[in-house]
Amino acid sequence: MKVHRRNMIMIIIGAVFLLIGILLIYWGIPYSPFESSFDKDMKKRILEIAENKEICTHDEVERLPEAFKKHCKYIGLVGSKKNNAVNIVFHDTRFVFDSNKGTILDMEYNLWLLCDKPFRSAFCKSSMFGVPFDGIDYCSDDKVGGMKGILGKAIELFDVHNQQMYKAGLISWLAEGACVNPCILLSDFITYEEIDSTHVKAKITYNGVEGVGIFNFDEQGRLMSFESDERQVEKINGIMTPIGWKAKYDNYKDKNGILIPGSMQAIKIYPDRELVYFDSNNIEIYYYK
Structure with missing residues (x-):
């Protein structure tokens, strides 16, 4: 009886170690079913977008506020191709996952901006205590924006979504697209109000x-x-409260004949402090359509 019990314990221990080994191997390989699904969805959307053969013209830029005219001249926008889609990969990004607990992740953030009409979605890869963590920023045509978090490539930790997050996605599309695909500055979806020589409300x-x-x-x-x-x-203090948000751009570099920021930060502005929660200076950009 004791031998049988001992054998059962050994079998259970062996099964546990085998399961752990399988999990470690699965977590260690680059493949994620959620990332694969995200990539397929983005490729499908790209195929549905029409090719844009237009270029940014001097007359279009002249209709912008003075500060934007000067900006377009600085980056060399006139004569550049208008792109209907852009993929930005932020490598080695410092991301504050939980400001209260001080949880900081080193992540890769794979962002897609479709520019024939405003659309934004992103996939992030990181890990928590050695366990893979995937995140998906998404929006839908029914005015819902949200974020999903998946642990261990299998367990959905959260899926937070609402119309405010959809609005946030549109504002992010404007802030990010203006610097990485500046032809969107000419978009019919954006209107401007000149404040002074260096500030423009959009x-x-x-x-x-x-x-x-x-x-x-x-x-x-x-x-x-x-x-x-x-x-x-x-x-x-238990109440959903609007706070300030800022995107900062720096380290401009030539990309296909246009100057594009090489480093970007996203900052939350609280009443008593500012928190840089997204910080990347290792960026790759790919243009489509």
């Missing part, structure tokens, strides 16, 4: 939803930042 309107923010330039015409009070909402 409003994006799409699918019945609006979002507003302010672009800030230096005297050379270089785009330095974008700030909005409408994008970010967080729970403060």
Whole structure:
């Protein structure tokens, strides 16, 4: 009887170690079913987009506020191809996952911006205590935006979605697209209000939803930042509260004849502090259509 019990214990222990080994191997391989599904969805969307053969013209730029005219001259926008899609891969990104607990992740953030009409989605890869963590930013045509979190390539930790997050996605599309695919500055979905020689208010309107923010330039015409009070909402003292949000751009580099920022930050602006929660200076950009 004792031998039988001992054999059963050994079998159970062996099965546990085998399961752990299988999990470690599965977690160690690059493949993720969620990432594969995301990639297929993005490729399908790209195939559905029409080829854009237009270029950015001088007359189009002349209709922009003065600060944007100077910016377009600085980056060399006139004569460049208009692209209907762009894929931005942020490598080695420092991301503050939980500001209260101080949880910081080193992640790869794979962002897609479709520009014939506003669409934004992203897939992030990281790990928590050695266990793979996948995240998906998404939006849908029924005005819902959200984020999913998946642990161990299998367990869905959360799926938070609402119309405010859809609005946040549109504002992010405006802030990110303006620097990495600046032809969207000429988009019919965006209107402008000149504040002064270095500040312009921009409003994006799409699918019945609006979002507003302010672009800030230096005297050379270089785009330095974008700030909005409408994008970010967080729970403060148990109450969902709007807070400020800022995108910062720096280290401009030539990309296909246009100057594009080589480093980007996203910042939450609380009443008493600012938190850089997304920080990357290792960026690859691919243009399509």
